[in-house]
Amino acid sequence: MRRFVSSVMVLILGLIFAGCASADDTTTSLHIAAASSLTEVFNEIGAQFLRDNPDIAITFNFASSSDLALQISQGLPADVFASADVKNMAKVTDAGLLEGQPTAFATNSLEIVVEKGNPLHIVSLAQLTTPGLLFVTCPIEVPIGRYTAEVLRNAGVTVTPASLEENAKGILTKVTLGEADAGIVYRTDILAAGSSVTGVPIADKINVNPLYVVGTLRDSHAKEATQRFIDLLNSDQGREKLSKFGFGLLPA
Amino acid sequence: MLVLAGISVAFFALPFAGLIWRAPWSKVTDILSEKSVGTALWLSLETSLITALISCIFGVPLALLLARVNFPGRSFVRALATLSMVLPPVVGGVALFFSFGRRGLFGQYLNDWFGIRLPFTTAGVVIAQCFVAMPFLVLTVEAAIRQLDSRYEDAARTLGASRLYVFRRITLPSIKPALVAGVALAWARALGEFGATITFAGNLPGTTQTMPLATYLALESNPEAALILSMLMITVSFVVLVGLRDRWLGRQRNDLVS
Numbered sequence: 368m369r370r371f372v373s374s375v376m377v378l379i380l381g382l383i384f385a386g387c388a389s390a391d392d393t394t395t396s397l398h399i400a401a402a403s404s405l406t407e408v409f410n411e412i413g414a415q416f417l418r419d420n421p422d423i424a425i426t427f428n429f430a431s432s433s434d435l436a437l438q439i440s441q442g443l444p445a446d447v448f449a450s451a452d453v454k455n456m457a458k459v460t461d462a463g464l465l466e467g468q469p470t471a472f473a474t475n476s477l478e479i480v481v482e483k484g485n486p487l488h489i490v491s492l493a494q495l496t497t498p499g500l501l502f503v504t505c506p507i508e509v510p511i512g513r514y515t516a517e518v519l520r521n522a523g524v525t526v527t528p529a530s531l532e533e534n535a536k537g538i539l540t541k542v543t544l545g546e547a548d549a550g551i552v553y554r555t556d557i558l559a560a561g562s563s564v565t566g567v568p569i570a571d572k573i574n575v576n577p578l579y580v581v582g583t584l585r586d587s588h589a590k591e592a593t594q595r596f597i598d599l600l601n602s603d604q605g606r607e608k609l610s611k612f613g614f615g616l617l618p619a
Numbered sequence: 620m621l622v623l624a625g626i627s628v629a630f631f632a633l634p635f636a637g638l639i640w641r642a643p644w645s646k647v648t649d650i651l652s653e654k655s656v657g658t659a660l661w662l663s664l665e666t667s668l669i670t671a672l673i674s675c676i677f678g679v680p681l682a683l684l685l686a687r688v689n690f691p692g693r694s695f696v697r698a699l700a701t702l703s704m705v706l707p708p709v710v711g712g713v714a715l716f717f718s719f720g721r722r723g724l725f726g727q728y729l730n731d732w733f734g735i736r737l738p739f740t741t742a743g744v745v746i747a748q749c750f751v752a753m754p755f756l757v758l759t760v761e762a763a764i765r766q767l768d769s770r771y772e773d774a775a776r777t778l779g780a781s782r783l784y785v786f787r788r789i790t791l792p793s794i795k796p797a798l799v800a801g802v803a804l805a806w807a808r809a810l811g812e813f814g815a816t817i818t819f820a821g822n823l824p825g826t827t828q829t830m831p832l833a834t835y836l837a838l839e840s841n842p843e844a845a846l847i848l849s850m851l852m853i854t855v856s857f858v859v860l861v862g863l864r865d866r867w868l869g870r871q872r873n874d875l876v877s
Contacts, residue, residue: 508839536816544722545721547739
């Protein structure tokens, strides 16, 4: 029995060490924690980065900015953090986990998302108050929920939501499946969803434009490669890609 | 063997110890006295108990069917009934949309003919919970029925007892420990249900926001409140699970011994 137990222990320890060893590789690897709304554009920019730097491996971790901020404060090993808002980046900066100051690299804007083909003919925010219309949003703690509240306040409209979703993708899923009639999400989300939903623009004067910020994490082991990625993001090539996916650009 | 058992105890105990260690105990009363907490807890208890009851009403006959009746496609039905245990709950939620949503296979008729809409309602929460929780009861009860010595039931039948009488007086009492365990498992799974609920039923305080949803969303804004809410859920589940075991299973086992 004792021998059995010790051999099991040896096996477990062996597996743990094997796991540790394989993480340490000879090529530089870049771990990028980024807001989920950056998924599509970062995948393209990442592919460009790999063509420019074949010796650097790149891994993305896409999740909501608030989840990532929490994970980073709990020791998520990452080199870059790209947040969809300033507030969640501040959590990381305030905890002293960022190298220097974050920089803004893009903006987004909001649109009303409706079912494909807009069967209810929604053209304005005021129509969201129609009785029986199922409007879904996020709690104000989540950036998209806060921005939605801001836009509705700017438009002087009060809407009772049918549900407060976890994140913008949750809103999009419900509208795509036709279970909810409308929501407000990022313009880039609607573009990324392609033909599965329809977007209704919101006038510039009541719209909000959240800032996307990026920074190098203090504990990064690849700060030089990290800087190269951030430089690519701010290069003409990077800006072209951001613009293609519907992001707004900051003056260069 | 004892060492390995000790490791598994530590593995289960440590995360809870971590929660207790980090929980901001000085703020407990403030956070628990918030009205939204009571609303979420009450909704959780209400929906999970309804789920446990529904699972019992529909799950026991299914378990009986799977254990006793040899029909073609039985293993297929059994696999079907357990599929939701391995499905990622969020996928389960999307599958519920495709079936019970207002554009779903079945849901569209509910919507068109009766004006019944399940997504974003409390009934939707119960549907999502039943979908993920009922298999626990079905599997537990089925295993118990299979191990039953059917001679007692046969004897009762030859003495003229009706099928229902045999089920009520012989089958049910002999599977009672498994039934209680199955109900407890299904209830616990329903109480902690998150993925299918937030996908299918959405999240609205008072209507569909159960404790796990409230806890997860509090993590975004107020991690301290999330810790306290988790502690509350753990306490409630622990009291019920320990209570159930001692009251029902403990006594049952003594009966068999004596």
